[in-house]
Amino acid sequence: MNACERVVVLDSNNQPIGTAVKSEVHTTDTPYHLAFSCYVLSDKGDVLLTRRALSKATWPGVWTNSFCGHPGPGEEIPAAIRRRAQQELGLEGLYGIEEVLPTYSYRAVDSSGIVEHEFCPVYIARIxxxxxxxxATTEVDSFGWATPAELxxxxxxxxxAFSPWMVDQLRHRRLREALGCLR
Structure with a gap:
């Protein structure tokens, strides 16, 4: 990760009001900012799950969706998804990127006191x-595939045992339908 990577800070209407340095934004008083979550599906329909690296400042060792990230200023979310898939998981060739929960947002506090406070549209993609x-070992400790029903x-x-954002996202029927959990 570039030490100067920036995230987009938002107002309560999800409109950009500035930027912040990514490495400095997540604190006990994290400003509301733009992010995304992505679930990667295999050709068979299995869902890629990742276990966050033990060195992560927040939720280390917790199982979560395939990957998350922050689009940079002026970066479209699908481009950010492709960038993070490559940076975090070494994955090229994502296709069928689809926005599933366009208005999802959440606030969660890690046991360390660090806050996640994000407008975080949720996507699925295929590989x-x-x-x-x-x-990348700095991002992911391990990974595995699960059927939607198993997940x-x-x-x-x-x-x-899972990240609070993934648990909350999976409460939404639309995401479960898109992943194939309700077939």
């Missing part, structure tokens, strides 16, 4: 069977 994640059952039964 072909020849692509194998090669995660839904695990989150419903043991939500504490």
């Amino acid at each position: 072909d069977a020849t692509s194998t994640p090669q995660p 839904a059952a695990a989150v419903d039964a043991t939500g504490f």
Whole structure:
């Protein structure tokens, strides 16, 4: 990650009002800012899950959706999704990027006191069977694939083992439908 990477700070109407240095924005008083979450589906329809690196400042070692990120100033979210897929997971060739929860936002506080406070549209994307994640160890400890039914059952039964944003996102019927959890 570039030390000068910036995130887009938003007002309460989700309109840009400035930028902040990404490495400095997440504190105990994090400003509301733009992000995204992405769920990657294989050709078979399985969902890629990642376990956050143990060195992460927030939610280390927690299982979560495929990846998240922050679009830079002026960067379209689909371009940011492709960039983060490559940076975080070594994945090229995402296709079928689809916005599923366009107005999703959340606020969560990690046990360290650091706050996530994001307007965070949720996307799904697809990857072909020849692509194998090669995660950056600073971002991802491990990864695995789950059927949509397995993911839904695990989150419903043991939500504490997953990131709070993923648990909350999966409460939305639209996301479960898009992932194939409700078939």
